[in-house]
Amino acid sequence: MYNNVTVFDHPLIQHKLSILRDKSTSSKDFRALISEIATLMCYDATRDLPLKEVEIETPLCKATVKQISGKKLAVVPILRAGLGMVDGITNLVPSSRIGHIGLYRDEETLQPVEYYCKLPKDINERDVFVVDPMLATGGSAIDAVSQIKLRGPRSIRFLCIIAAPEGVEAFTKAHPDVHVFCAALDEKLNEKGYIVPGLGDAGDRIFGTK
Numbered sequence: 001m002y003n004n005v006t007v008f009d010h011p012l013i014q015h016k017l018s019i020l021r022d023k024s025t026s027s028k029d030f031r032a033l034i035s036e037i038a039t040l041m042c043y044d045a046t047r048d049l050p051l052k053e054v055e056i057e058t059p060l061c062k063a064t065v066k067q068i069s070g071k072k073l074a075v076v077p078i079l080r081a082g083l084g085m086v087d088g089i090t091n092l093v094p095s096s097r098i099g100h101i102g103l104y105r106d107e108e109t110l111q112p113v114e115y116y117c118k119l120p121k122d123i124n125e126r127d128v129f130v131v132d133p134m135l136a137t138g139g140s141a142i143d144a145v146s147q148i149k150l151r152g153p154r155s156i157r158f159l160c161i162i163a164a165p166e167g168v169e170a171f172t173k174a175h176p177d178v179h180v181f182c183a184a185l186d187e188k189l190n191e192k193g194y195i196v197p198g199l200g201d202a203g204d205r206i207f208g209t210k
Ligand code: PRP
Pocket: 078, 079, 080, 081, 082, 103, 104, 105, 106, 110, 112, 132, 133, 134, 135, 136, 137, 138, 139, 140, 141, 167, 193, 201, 202, 203, 204
């Protein structure tokens, strides 16, 4: 329905997501699953990174092979919950730089409040993966991407685990040039701005704060 939104239907991702949603899943398992899903999503979300040809020598002969060209990724988690996805991505792309954007949702207004922003100096030469498990109203992701755009990166992708239709609508309207990757597009937001069926409060479940 949106040409810049990918919903991953891979069985491994869907299986892991089903355990993530279960309220009886422990914080320890929750953290591991968030990271594993991020790795699987990253594998596909990096599919179109540009390659260059380089000469190497195998034990048998010289060969022309392909490597990712230029500077690698910048991964920018939206604090706190986005932190849970970072290792999953850097496991695959270890030379990534990591930035941080601190935002929390005001519980009354649901508006994002920014409290921290530190991005890699050379972000303008990198492809940026902004990560946050939840895209609910979209306010936090919209703000984070707007901040990053001020620094003129090569490209921006947004990776989340669960998205609400309301968040996708708002985000794609605000940033039509940013591809959204998610593992599920859920039914709706409830009156408190939580995704239904969702998985609850991602930050609290990752860090065990509740
Ligand atoms: C959660 C989540 C997103 C945001 C999504 O963070 O991790 O950042 O809410 O909601 P939105 O799309 O309506 O903006 P939260 O504000 O709970 O902060 P936390 O990660 O520090 O717990």
